[in-house]
Amino acid sequence: MLREKRLGRVRNNVFDRMCRFLSTVLPPDNLFPPSLHVMQGLVECPEPSKYEHHVCKQDHCRFQYAPKHEWWKHAEDKCPTCGEPRFKRKTSASGGLILTPQKAFWYFPIKEVIQNKFFNNTKWTQLRRSDMEWAAQDPCNFFGAGEARRLNALFDGKLMHPHSGCYELGMDWVQVFNITMHSVGVIGIRSTDIPIEHRGNREFSDVLLIIPGPNEPHNLDIFLEPLLEDLRSCGPLGDGFKVSEHKMVDGLQEIVEFMHTVFLVKWHVDRPAxxxxxxxxxxxxxxxxxxxxxxxxxxxxxxxxxxxxxxxxxxLLHKDTxxxxxxxxxxxxxxxxxxxxxxxxxxxxxxxxxxxxxxxxxxxxxxxxxxxxxxxxxxxxCLVPAAHGFLHGLVKGLWEKILYKGKRTEDVAWYTLSDEKRAILRQRGREIRTTSEFGRGYKCVVDQRGGYTMEDWLHFTETFSPLLRHGDILHEQVAEMWELLRGAVLFYMRACTPEELQPANRRAAREKLIQYGRLLQGTPRLLNGDEDPNLLRMPLSMCTPNLHMLVCRLFEQEAAQGCTAHNLEFWLERLMQLVKENLKYRICMCPERLFISDHCLDLALDNCSRQPGIRSFDEWCPSYRSLPLRGNKEDMDEGDEEGRQMIGVGKAIRRGDQSAVHEVAASFLRRLRPAGWALENLSPNCSNIRRFFQADIPLVGSVNAADYSRAKSRVSYYVLYRLAVGRQGNEREEHRVAKVKEFLMLRPAEDQADADLLRLAVCDVIAGVPR
Known part of the structure; x- marks a missing residue:
């Protein structure tokens, strides 16, 4: 029930009333927990105060850690610098005194996080260092790059030892509210020891440190003290710490204990952090x-x-001579x-x-x-924030200038688009259809770019921009600049093989950024100091620190840490979204405490789920998620051996649609003639046909139909359709885009012994130039 509370985002007071109600209406002497507090105790949910550290209100010092039951021993503590007291004193309703810390932050000890989040997780332990021999030979991977070789040589091969572990930290500030400014600092952790394709999984990253808002601290050092102390004691300069590795061997869980050494090898941050x-x-x-x-x-x-x-x-650095x-x-x-x-x-x-x-x-x-x-x-x-620098910096900045529409009294800049060309971009955008595996559809860059995320700008750069700017939409010089920038973005954010990361390709990508900067800055003035009348200059404000940072450091970083595509900060952004989703629409004075309380519950539930003999509600009742409100088992698809399966509960065909659906099914039977099926097997009222709106297709994934009621705007209903064209013996295959309207399941009757269940996807094939 606690898991359902977290997934359903049920408020604490509502859930507490539900517990009290159920424990009352159930038969006497029932064992149902009467409150949320009792239920949290049953799963051994830790108190948030366990992880709470106190600091000076002015960020001058960190006070000695004390558990909550010892706060009264430190009631008179004051900051030695400014004299601010550690606690505020409040009077309770009963007249007693309550101590409340002036300012606090929350630190989850790295030893505890590594043990509970990683080594207790059998999925992670199966992946841990599973590809180390290959990774050590791959220059795109950290273990095959220069920094890993330096650390391994510095500590006599300890980095590559099976009992060591490499970890990455990430730090960012997140605005948790939409209506007011409240910036919360978050430091997260993930492991470098697993293959790159798994490092971004939410399951394999966690929160380490929460820094309170509403503003960023004046002195970050005091908040990092406990984390850095643990990293030193657990690292190669300390003694390490004992871990218990839970691993599945022949279907049985084995536990192996050893001393684990922690190496901090990367720190992901954006430019302010x-x-x-x-x-x-x-x-x-x-x-x-x-x-x-x-x-x-x-x-x-x-x-x-x-x-x-x-x-x-x-x-500045020039000395007088x-x-x-x-x-x-x-x-x-x-x-x-x-x-x-x-x-x-x-x-x-x-x-x-x-x-x-x-x-x-x-x-x-x-x-x-x-x-x-x-x-x-x-x-x-500290890694270069390439995703922020390229997408939210250079790409967004250039297109903001190109699409800027000033006031009527302002002079029109040579690099901006006219109203006619902006209308062409809108029209072309309306004709773009993305296939279902793409995930996120196109949003108009002219009118909706204000809501673009980094992912949107990346998709725009890679996929949509060649379609939109076809022809002479952009000025010749701007088009040249965009091609240079686009080539650099695609190299740094997509190149991830040794062949792509050759030194010549790396130098070419860096030269594209430098040439882009030259076109921004323009050529020098003439010898007499005058401007070249034929020169078209962009605003010098576009020569941003982001551009300088990317040119200055990325080339050397790839040699030291591996390819940039493996070192992007998207995993950290997903961790920020976890905090925002938890606090969204919640009104409170201290949102950090709410998040910590819920996060402690999540930690307890994760520990419970990994205990032998304990099963989740879904494991006790696997069909719970797809139980039909109306219908029976015959309306559900159990799937076949190859993985084809209709998702959800099939719907009976409405009377007004029966004729059209019957014709579609009959057309399929006439053309393909499946074994055991004939036209007379189709019921005129479609009683043996069920309609679905979602299906799992092998090698494709989950595909939604256009009438899928739970779909959001980012879900696509389009697929790539293979069409056989030509006569027999001279056929060729063409690809066209098709819109999935619905899925149909034809169930054979009892007298159709040789017939199999049929699954159909009804699509509208879009006419046009084949791909």
Whole structure:
């Protein structure tokens, strides 16, 4: 019932009243739990206060951890810096005093998460290091890249030892409400030890740390302290910790205990979180890059890293000389501006000590990550947020400029589209039909791009843009820029084989981004200082820190961490959605506590489900999900040996549709003549025919029909239809798009001994140019 409560999003007070009602109306001496609290105790749900840590209200310090029953011993604790008390005192209704922490965050110990989420999961343990020999030879995989070789050599082969484990962290801030600003920090974890195709599964990632809102903290270090302490003690510099690996062998569960060593090998962050983690300057600073010392240029009221088409003067790091010398000019991709790990640590240490200004250093000090984990490389640990940079940065930024429609009093820019061409894009978009395996349909880029997610921009770049911009829709120079950007996006987000990741291809992708930047910045001025009258310039504000970051770091990152397509941050975005879905439409003062309470219940239910002898409600009653409200077993399809199956409960054919359905079924029998079937076997009132709206098809997956009532807007009803054209002996196969109208199941009568059950998909084949 608790699982049904979580899946159905039943509120705590409603569920508590249901428990009280059922325990009352059931016969006396029943064992039904009378409240939610009792039911949580039965599944050993931990209290949220178990994971609660207290910090100063001004983020100056972290107080000593204390369980809730010992809070009164620390009632007088105060921050040594600002003097703020640890607790607020409130008076209860009975007149007693209640201690409430001024500010708290929640940390799930990494030892507990790794044991419960990973090693207790037999699916994960079966996948763990199952392809290690192949992965160590694959340059696209982390274990075949440079950073894995460095760590393995540094610790004498310990990284590749079977008892070690590599893990990735991710950090982001999520806006949990739609009506007000409330930013909650989330740090998640996933394993690198399983094959790449399984790493993004929600089952194999979990929440480690929740940082309270409504704003981002001034000092992130104190929130990371318990996590970094555990990573150090469990890592190669510590003793590790004992784990119990649950593994299925010949249908039986075996438990093996060993000392496990944790390696932190990747940290996924977006650009704001990257600056907070590395104590780096903001994107609006002179030194905005986290990997090099290239100086941005002031353009209007903003700072933009230029240096694509011509070098830019680097004045901040230029020392005065006698006689005076002009500051050097550098291109943004000049390797002499890049720093090694030791150089980064030296510059950050000087800035922290006050001997080097943060304006020149590009950072405020040394990140606590590298103080606690000295084996981590600053250049390689934090990954470039490629999905954010490419999709929400470059692709979205370019098309916002192209589709910008200003006021009538504004001059029309040369790169924007006219109303006529915008109308052409709308018309072409209305004619796009995606097949069912595509998943997400096309949304008009002209009118609906405000709701585009990163996935939408990726599909637009890869699939829809060639159809939409066919011909001379875009200006010639803009079209060239888009092709350069599109080629770079598809390489970095799709290339994942050793053949695709050849050095020549990597250099070509980087050169496309640099050439894109050159077209944005434009050629230098003429010798007399005047603008070339034939030159068309884009706004320099499009030379964003995102573009600089991608050009500066992605090439080296692929050599150190493997291909970019394996290191995207989509898994972290799915974890953010978990938090948002849990708190959506809930009104509360502290949404973090609500999420922690529900997450603790989820952890307890996961532990219960893995206990031997305990079965879920679905296992006790497998047909529960598909029980018909009306109908009987004959209206359901049990499927065949090859995996074909109609989903749900078949519907009887309505009287008004019987003639059309009978004609469709008769046409099928006349053309294909299945064994045991004849036209007279079809009932005129279609009594032996049932209609379905969803089906599982081998090698295709789950396909929905157009009348599927539970479908959402993103579900597609279109499939790719193979059509045999030509006469016998000279036939050829063509592919056309077809719209699935419905599925029909023809059940043979008792006297049809040789007839099999027939499953039909009724489609409208769209006429047009075959694919």
């Amino acid at each position: 990257l600056g907070a983690l590395l104590k780096a300057s903001s994107v609006a600073a002179y030194m905005a890059c986290c990997w090099c010392l290239f100086q941005s240029t002031r353009v209007g009221n903003g700072m933009y890293p230029l240096g694509y088409s011509h070098p830019e003067p680097q004045t 006698d006689p005076p010398m002009p500051p050097p000019s550098k291109y943004m991709h000049d390797d002499s501006l890049k720093l090694s790990h030791d150089q980064h640590m030296h510059v950050a240490g000087e800035a922290e000590a006050g001997r080097f200004s943060a304006k020149k250093a590009g950072c405020r000090g040394v990140s606590p990550v590298f103080k606690m984990l000295p084996y981590a490389d600053r250049n390689n640990l």
